Every structure is written in structure tokens, then in C-alpha cells.
Amino acid sequence: MRIFILLLATGGGSGYSPVAPGTAGSALAVGLYLLALLLLGAVEVGPDSPIGVALLVLATAAISMAGVWAAGRAERLLGKKDDGRITIDEVSGTWISLLTLPPRTEVLITGFLLFRIFDIWKPPPARHCEALGGGIGIMADDWVAAIYANLAGQLLWRILFPGGLW
Numbered sequence: 001m002r003i004f005i006l007l008l009a010t011g012g013g014s015g016y017s018p019v020a021p022g023t024a025g026s027a028l029a030v031g032l033y034l035l036a037l038l039l040l041g042a043v044e045v046g047p048d049s050p051i052g053v054a055l056l057v058l059a060t061a062a063i064s065m066a067g068v069w070a071a072g073r074a075e076r077l078l079g080k081k082d083d084g085r086i087t088i089d090e091v092s093g094t095w096i097s098l099l100t101l102p103p104r105t106e107v108l109i110t111g112f113l114l115f116r117i118f119d120i121w122k123p124p125p126a127r128h129c130e131a132l133g134g135g136i137g138i139m140a141d142d143w144v145a146a147i148y149a150n151l152a153g154q155l156l157w158r159i160l161f162p163g164g165l166w
Helices: 002-009 021-039 050-078 088-098 105-121 126-132 134-160
Strands: none
Touching: 002 050, 021 088, 021 105, 050 088, 050 134, 088 105, 088 134, 105 134, 126 134
8 A cells, every 4th residue: 555655646656756856747747638638539628528628627636636645645654744755736736737728739838837837936825725734735735826827827828819729
């Protein structure tokens, strides 16, 4: 069980990256998101596809809830509060930052970059969420950063492409 917890909490091992483990976790998340989009190939993902969006939302919620569980347990196993090797929060946050954005390469890259910026910056109330402690504290600050990133992405793409990208 220990190996399973650490594998999940470290984002499939991305947290062991010697350089920028959080960015490695987010990069893995973009790859997994693309894989999810491919698996949903029969279902067009976009504002006109409530089934595709609903499936992505459900998958994101599942990753997020599993992340709360795994991050809290991994924190105890690793013996350090919000250990940098725990990157499931970046995986969850990246998926949230990409939800409902057009599934295009330039949009996914922009969503990834916006999430990394907001995750590092931690604007209010993101930083305050860390005080919640345990798995929820590890995850919640990234969820806030992801919501900021998603909103910024929505605004940016609506300004640049008012007719839409879908």
C-alpha cells in the first residue's frame, strides 16, 4: 500500500524529478489530459458537448479526491509537511486549469503556463489554504491557483478569439 500511496501522491513519480518537480507534475498532467481527450475521441469535447465536459469534470474530481487521500498519507510517510515530492496537487490543479478550455495545443500550453504562474505566486486565498493542513491543505492551494488560471485562460482566449476556438 505504501508504494501505491507514494506513486499516486508523487504524480506517477514526477515528484522525484531533480529539477522543478511541480512543473514535472504539471507536464505529466497535460500529457494525461491529452490522453483523456484522445480516449474521449468519439465525444467531441467543447461547450456543445456536455457529455465530454461531464466526463472530464468527473475524472478531475476523482483525481482531486484521490489526491487528498494520497497526499495526506504521503505527507506522513515522507515525514515532511507538504513535501515537494508530492505532486498530485499539480496534476489535479493542471486538469482544473484546462477544464472547459478548447482542446488545442496553444490553449493547453497557455493553461499549463498560467497554472504554473498562479501556483508559484499563490494569490489570496491560495496561500491561506495551506494552513488547512493534511491532504486538503496540500491540494486546496493548487485548486485556487487552478481556478485563477482557468479564468485567466477563458478571458485570454475570449479576447484573442472572440468568435471562439471550438
